[in-house]
Each structure stands twice: as structure tokens, then as C-alpha cells.
Amino acid sequence: MKKTFKKIGIGLIVIFGLIQFYHPERNLSNDQTNDISKKFPVPDSVQAILKTSCYDCHSNQTVYPWYANIQPVASWLGHHVNEGKEDLNFSEFSSYAPRRQYSKLGKIVHVLDEHEMPLSSYTLIHRDAVINSTQQMIVSNWVNALRDSMKAVYPADSLKMPKRPKRD
Numbered sequence: 489m490k491k492t493f494k495k496i497g498i499g500l501i502v503i504f505g506l507i508q509f510y511h512p513e514r515n516l517s518n519d520q521t522n523d524i525s526k527k528f529p530v531p532d533s534v535q536a537i538l539k540t541s542c543y544d545c546h547s548n549q550t551v552y553p554w555y556a557n558i559q560p561v562a563s564w565l566g567h568h569v570n571e572g573k574e575d576l577n578f579s580e581f582s583s584y585a586p587r588r589q590y591s592k593l594g595k596i597v598h599v600l601d602e603h604e605m606p607l608s609s610y611t612l613i614h615r616d617a618v619i620n621s622t623q624q625m626i627v628s629n630w631v632n633a634l635r636d637s638m639k640a641v642y643p644a645d646s647l648k649m650p651k652r653p654k655r656d
């Protein structure tokens with residue numbers, strides 16, 4: 489029995505050692521060509537909140553903590569960043585079609601209302617990323633003003649998302 493445990497222990501150590509060689513690609517391009525600020529005004533107060541609370545997963549540059557070098561944490565974080573960026577990337581926002589921009593803006597208000605973002609696994613460690621009610625108001629007011637400005641420019645139909653099956 490003891491021998492079996494020892495074998496399993498050694499096996500785990502070997503696996504842990506081996507996975508350290510795998511380095512997922514890092515999100516550090518910081519490409520700002522299509523940043524949201526290229527199309528919409530982003531006041532400093534809003535920018536500061538987004539940068540602290542959202543940009544690690546929703547922009548082209550993540551600030552990696554030291555433990556992001558250690559597997560399997562590195563892969564887990566990399567996965568979150570990729571998923572987050574795919575859904576919403578502030579650094580690419582200006583390249584989205586207007587109806588996608590309009591819809592994503594609406595979702596920002598929604599996820600803040602529901603306290604879905606930033607992810608709780610993230611705020612557990614990044615305490616400074618927790619959004620308080622004042623910050624929520626600042627971001628929501630900004631988002632709603634942008635949506636109003638879009639409604640004033642684009643015909644209503646062009647901002648509606650085409651109907652498609654709900655995905656979760």
C-alpha cells in the first residue's frame with residue numbers, strides 16, 4: 489500500500505514537472521489600433537475602472553501575476569483571457585459592427601447589475617477590481633450615454649441583433 493502511494497506521488501511530481509514546459513501564448517500585444525477610445529469618448533474616470541477591473545480579460549494586454557508562470561494555473565488563466573476577449577475586447581471594440589457594439593454595451597450594464605463581472609474567481613485575489621456602487625454608476629451612465637449617441641446616429645433596425653438560437 490505504502491509503495492503504491494509513493495508511486496502515485498512520484499507520478500504526480502513528474503506530471504507537474506512536465507506540464508511546466510507548456511507555455512500558453514500570452515496576451516501582451518497591446519495593439520490599440522481598434523481600441524474603443526478610437527470611436528467613443530472614454531473619460532479618465534471610466535478608463536481607470538475598466539483598466540483595473542476588466543482589462544486583464546477584455547483587452548489586448550493582461551497584467552500577469554507571478555503565479556501565472558506555474559502550470560496548470562497558466563493554462564487556466566489563459567483560457568479565461570481567451571474566452572473573455574472573444575466575448576468582449578475593448579482593444580478591438582471599434583472594429584465591431586455597430587449592432588455588435590450596441591449589444592455589447594447593453595451587456596456591460598447587465599453584467600454589472602447582476603454582479604457577474606469581474607469574475608468572482610478573479611476578485612478573490614484582485615480585491616481592488618471589485619466594482620463598488622459608485623463605479624458601477626459611472627460605467628453604466630457612460631455606457632447608456634454611448635448607446636443613446638448610437639441611437640441618434642444609426643437607424644433603429646440596424647442596431648437590433650438578428651434573431652438566433654440562444655446560446656449559453
Ligand code: HEC
Binds near residue numbers: 572606610619
Ligand atoms: C478574470 C477575467 C475577467 C474579468 C476580470 C472580467 N471578465 Fe467579463 N468575461 C470573462 C469571461 C471568461 C467571459 C465569458 C464567459 C462568461 O460569460 O462567463 C466574460 C463575459 C463578459 C461579458 C458578456 C459578453 C457577451 O457577449 O455575453 C461582458 C459584457 C463582460 N464580460 C464584461 C466585463 C466587465 C465590464 C468587466 C469589468 C468590470 C469584466 N467583464 C471583467 C472574464 C472576465
